[in-house]
Amino acid sequence: MWGATDPRQARLHLDEIANEQERAMFRAGVLAEWARAELGAALDYVAELDGVEQQRALLGIVQRLSDEQLALLIAEAGRFEPQAALRLRQVAAQRLAQTDPVQALSLVATLPPHERQEVQGSIGFAYGSKDPEAAFAWAQSLDPRDPQAIRAVLTGIATADPERALDLALSLESPFEREQAVHSVATAGLRAGREEHVLNRLAALDDAAVRARAMATLLGIWSSQAPRRAFDWLAANAHRVPAEAFQHVGARLAQHDPAAAAAFTDRVPAAARPSWVAAVASGYASGDPEGAVAWISRFRNDPAYRNVVATTAMALAQRDAPAAARLLETGGELDEAGARAAATVVAQWVQQDPTAAAAWAARLDPRARSMALTMAAQQWSLRDPDGARHWALGMPPGAARDEALAGVSASPFSRAVPDEEVLAAFSSDEARHRALVQMAARLAQHGEVERARTLIDERIVNESLRAHAHTLLEQATHARPAPFFVPPGVPIMPPTLPLGGPGAVSAQRSIGVVSPAGVAVPVDPPADR
Numbered sequence: 001m002w003g004a005t006d007p008r009q010a011r012l013h014l015d016e017i018a019n020e021q022e023r024a025m026f027r028a029g030v031l032a033e034w035a036r037a038e039l040g041a042a043l044d045y046v047a048e049l050d051g052v053e054q055q056r057a058l059l060g061i062v063q064r065l066s067d068e069q070l071a072l073l074i075a076e077a078g079r080f081e082p083q084a085a086l087r088l089r090q091v092a093a094q095r096l097a098q099t100d101p102v103q104a105l106s107l108v109a110t111l112p113p114h115e116r117q118e119v120q121g122s123i124g125f126a127y128g129s130k131d132p133e134a135a136f137a138w139a140q141s142l143d144p145r146d147p148q149a150i151r152a153v154l155t156g157i158a159t160a161d162p163e164r165a166l167d168l169a170l171s172l173e174s175p176f177e178r179e180q181a182v183h184s185v186a187t188a189g190l191r192a193g194r195e196e197h198v199l200n201r202l203a204a205l206d207d208a209a210v211r212a213r214a215m216a217t218l219l220g221i222w223s224s225q226a227p228r229r230a231f232d233w234l235a236a237n238a239h240r241v242p243a244e245a246f247q248h249v250g251a252r253l254a255q256h257d258p259a260a261a262a263a264f265t266d267r268v269p270a271a272a273r274p275s276w277v278a279a280v281a282s283g284y285a286s287g288d289p290e291g292a293v294a295w296i297s298r299f300r301n302d303p304a305y306r307n308v309v310a311t312t313a314m315a316l317a318q319r320d321a322p323a324a325a326r327l328l329e330t331g332g333e334l335d336e337a338g339a340r341a342a343a344t345v346v347a348q349w350v351q352q353d354p355t356a357a358a359a360w361a362a363r364l365d366p367r368a369r370s371m372a373l374t375m376a377a378q379q380w381s382l383r384d385p386d387g388a389r390h391w392a393l394g395m396p397p398g399a400a401r402d403e404a405l406a407g408v409s410a411s412p413f414s415r416a417v418p419d420e421e422v423l424a425a426f427s428s429d430e431a432r433h434r435a436l437v438q439m440a441a442r443l444a445q446h447g448e449v450e451r452a453r454t455l456i457d458e459r460i461v462n463e464s465l466r467a468h469a470h471t472l473l474e475q476a477t478h479a480r481p482a483p484f485f486v487p488p489g490v491p492i493m494p495p496t497l498p499l500g501g502p503g504a505v506s507a508q509r510s511i512g513v514v515s516p517a518g519v520a521v522p523v524d525p526p527a528d529r
Helices: 007-011 020-037 039-047 051-064 067-079 082-097 101-108 113-130 132-141 147-158 162-170 175-191 195-203 208-225 227-236 244-256 258-267 270-287 289-299 305-316 321-329 336-350 354-362 366-383 385-393 399-410 420-425 429-445 449-459 463-478 504-510
Strands: none
Touching: 020 039, 020 051, 039 051, 039 067, 051 067, 051 082, 067 082, 067 101, 082 101, 082 113, 101 113, 113 132, 113 147, 132 147, 132 162, 147 162, 147 175, 162 175, 162 195, 175 195, 175 208, 195 208, 195 227, 208 227, 208 244, 227 244, 227 258, 244 258, 244 270, 258 270, 258 289, 270 289, 270 305, 289 305, 289 321, 305 321, 305 336, 321 336, 321 354, 336 354, 336 366, 354 366, 354 385, 354 399, 366 385, 366 399, 385 399, 385 420, 399 420, 399 429, 420 429, 429 449, 429 463, 449 463
16 A cells, blocks of 8 residues: 555665565565656666566566556657667567557557567567457568567467467468468467367368478377377377377377376377387386386287387386396397497496496397497496406407407597507407597597697508598597487496597598497597596
């Protein structure tokens, strides 16, 4: 009451309120009443506040003013800093548009062009929800054209009538504007609780690309909020939706209720079942790996089993790496996804039992073994450089030992550059050259570029190979560090080569140091130990 009858006097007693939250609430109330009585004086006071308090005060004032005062406030906003003034005009115009959008637009029309476009987007939503046809006609008439205002209007219309908003969005001539507007309308329809209506309309679209992307967006949001309802709609409309839609819903449902997701599998169309099973297994395994293993056993003879095994093993590895390794073995020969999963399993297993992890990696088929053994050597070297070196040197000569030795050579904690005993243990000049280039790149990574060049010149005899090594070294020297594969939960290890930019991937592949695809984590090289 005091703030309403004598806001100036009430403001003088703000410091008497000890509680900060109560003081802020009292100030907001006093300022709002003061602005209603003396807008200019109140704005002069607010202009002296710091950024956060000023913004809070202005937002409070806007909510209490009449339409006439809001119009005046828009005109008076220029007394504040440019960003604060723009924000104030946006909020005031949006508030005025809720009751009188035409007046709000007339006021906005007086603003400079660069501000007008920012503010008219704030009006669009309120205008669209109040007078859909007039608002859409206004947005279409803007010159220059303003796609943001069009989407704002359509979003406002969609809160009450998503079907009409979708019709208007589809009437847009520009394919880009049309697709963006469809996405906005679909999302607004979800917030309005009209998911099924919007999806039914989307499913009838002739444009397959727009239909697929818009449905994926809407189903992705809906399945995170109400996965069972989303699946029921999908199952009933399977003939009208792309197969990948089941993958999004399956993953979401498995995270919320894996038992239900598993039980729904028989209702999934055959074309969508492989992606559904893989998505459910991934979501299932993230919360209940053992349950996921038991569930996927029913698909042992299914073509999707190999991919499902790889997905589940990667999640299981974080809890029980040996069990994940045994699961991978049930999928037969490992494909690319299986090889990535094997590397992840090994990286986790090395943290507890490097000897067992390395022994398992060495038994894999050649495709998976290269990734897994290199990962085992690198991760083991991170924990115990001497132990990893001893293990690699003790392996029987051949390709497997070369891969392990390459991993040890790539470690930033190897004992020497070059490590003569390790170099001598390689079974071929080609493997040895790859290791030498890795060592040279590691030296360059630590700023010892000249030493790296000398190493290449003195140790690589073949002129063609030596020239190629210098090219790779130049790329490593001048480029940013490359992302390095780090499986979930595994300590970050420095990259093998500091490669990035044009040609980096081919350079890595040519010397055999590309890490298996997975989580890419850019890391800076550590200081020498």
